[in-house]
Amino acid sequence: MRIKDRIKPHILATPPSGIRKYFDLINEMKDAISLGIGEPDFETPWIIREEGIYSLEKGKTFYSSNAGFIELRREIAAYMARKYNLHYDPAEEILVTVGGSEAIDIALRTFAGPGDEVIIPEPSFVAYKGCAMFCGATPVPLELKDEHQFRIQPEQLEQCITDRTTVIIIAYPNNPTGAIMEYEDYARIVEVLKDKDIIVISDELYAELNYKGKHVSIAQFPEMKDKTIVINGFSKAFAMTGWRIGFACGHPDAMEQMKKIHQYAVMCSPTTAQFAAIEALRNGEPEVRRMVDEYDKRRRVMHDGFNKLGLSCFEPFGAFYCFPCIRSTGLSSDEFCEKLLIEEKVLTVPGNAFGACGEGFVRATYATSIENIREALARIGRFVERVRK
Amino acid sequence: MQQEILEILRTNSRISDEELAVMLDTDVESVKAVIKDMEAKGIITGYKTLIDWEKANQSVVTAFIEVRVTPQRGRGFDKVAERIYQYPQVKACSLMSGGFDLFVVVEGKDMKEVALFVAEKLATIESVLSTSTHFVLKNYKDNGVIFDRNGKDEREAVVL
Structure with missing residues (x-):
């Protein structure tokens, strides 16, 4: 008996998450900055x-x-x-x-x-x-x-x-x-x-x-x-x-x-x-306010940063993600994320991992320190400039 | 905006005016003006750096000193406090409630230097009745910053 033959077709048909492969890559890197994790960087109060x-x-x-x-x-x-x-x-x-x-x-x-x-x-x-x-x-x-x-x-x-x-x-x-x-x-x-x-x-x-x-x-x-x-x-x-x-x-x-x-x-x-x-x-309310205020400042820095790099990004008013459009680079979402990770060690998640219509976008989270956001934007800036040449 | 700027500068005084403007959704000129105003009014009294001297391999010894003094007629504690806080070795000096009067923070390059300062300068001031010196052995947290955090991102890769 092959185990695989016994698994129900509708389970096999369900695709695994497309996010995973990048995480495996980043684990091997030094000095990489992850804008990929959809999780607060704060410890529980x-x-x-x-x-x-x-x-x-x-x-x-x-x-x-x-x-x-x-x-x-x-x-x-x-x-x-x-x-x-x-x-x-x-x-x-x-x-x-x-x-x-x-x-x-x-x-x-x-x-x-x-x-x-x-x-x-x-x-x-x-x-x-x-x-x-x-x-x-x-x-x-x-x-x-x-x-x-x-x-x-x-x-x-x-x-x-x-x-x-x-x-x-x-x-x-x-x-x-x-x-x-x-x-x-x-x-x-x-x-x-x-x-x-x-x-x-x-x-x-x-x-x-x-x-x-x-x-x-x-x-x-x-x-x-x-x-x-x-x-x-x-x-x-x-x-x-x-x-x-x-x-x-x-x-x-x-x-x-x-x-x-x-x-x-x-x-x-x-x-x-x-x-x-x-x-x-x-x-916990005051702690929530403290974290939300902090996210808000980072949000403005990241949103402003992407737009300045010519990666147009509508203003995201919720959660802790920016979803900039990367079509101006001529790359697909997958190419963008993979090249960016390998060349500049910044992890973002390709938009198409969240559905076909996410193609042309990447997800970047600002649930990370301002210093990381600043450095990541600088690296993305270098990358985008190179790619556009 | 004043309050918001202070909140940010308190944790990071090296931040640029440009970045402050982006964070607070305003323009650079307004940020510059508010900061200048607060400096002029003495709300902002300086910009410092928090340093873990141990990691910098430089020995700095800090002592917290409880000082009991005789208050002076008409001047209260201010006069003697003034005599004490003029010394460059004194990093902080506060009037306290409770069992002693002045709380003095002294820094020196080693214990001997601090002890000499206390014995020769502080204790000999006329209205000082007694001193009690406590040396800092280890700093765990200073100015809201926890030392010795490895700062490593411990979040694991998870699909979401």
Whole structure:
């Protein structure tokens, strides 16, 4: 028996992430600067870490209830109300998950299956497509455009919807583009979605990292709230990536079924992380502000830098990514990233790793020090000048 | 903008006016003007560098000295503080609440030099009643900066 013959075709058909190969290259290099990692460079704030340590010292090492500690769910409810004016019942409408990633997976498993279509606006975080395929559903890309600042346009959405559409994924502030959607942008697509039997999975992991006004969630529209699963978490906002903790909010009927998958697959999310998360929501706000202010300054430096190098870049108002267009160099995204890494030791990620329509762009993160950003821009400047000659 | 500039300069005084302007989404002239104004008003009193002298292989000994003094009529503690802070060896001098009066930070090239300074200069000032000298053995954190961080990016390659 060949193992490979026994693997299900839809698993084999799911492509691996295109980001990986560059990471293998950079590991061998000295003095390389990575603008490739989609993760805060800050350590988890000490007050939060300390609460996790304290819980271990006290021997709090048991499972929590499947949905997560009720104390944490109450804090999440208060946080969602306070920050985003979204009201959820901690008992029935909130589920604590193993990072936002698990929430995405179980939401898709609950609402997408063989024969269904899942609309995924691209360029996009690589997991949506994979998770949809694992469910046997067909991912349908919605190609976002630079000229729309990578915001979803109602006409595009209309064109993607068929009788088989069961889910649309919405993810703003966005990885990889750094785009946001504002109230009016949502109002226009709500017009399209409000009368359709389509579930919205709204991945709002980067909600805190919005540099232009307040974050807007599609669930704030009353006609959308019941059919939207809001996914949020602690990784990006509180720099808690390794703790693996996030949450999903939505209608009790949805949460009940998602909880079933969660319960059978992972029991509950790590309890040390849950204790730390309670502290994060209670007292972490000033630390979040400090990090957001810092990201904002770096964002301006990087955005300004790319435009000065002639790599045109719309102003990204969210997350911690710039998504400059590199077509003026005459290189493809892959060529650009590979040559840049080998010749100048700067790692960026080719835009097409996030969907075909990302070709012609690269993703660069400013979740790294100002010094690194400055040096990386200088190296990219040298590189671009050479290539254009 | 004044506050924002101070926040940035506090952690990096070498940053250029151009970069400050980009970070704060304003123009270079405004940045220059605000900084000049703060310098004139004495809000910004200087630009220094944080140095880990041990790594620079230069021995610098720092001592924190608690000084008890007799306050002088009509001048309080200011007069004696003035006598103390004039010495170039004194890097900082503050009036304190609690069990002693002046907190004095002294730097010298070795312990002997600092001890001599305390014995010959500080302790002999008329209104100084007593001194208690504490030598710094190791600096863990100074001015908000943690020393001995390896500064290595420990994030691993992950697909996201």
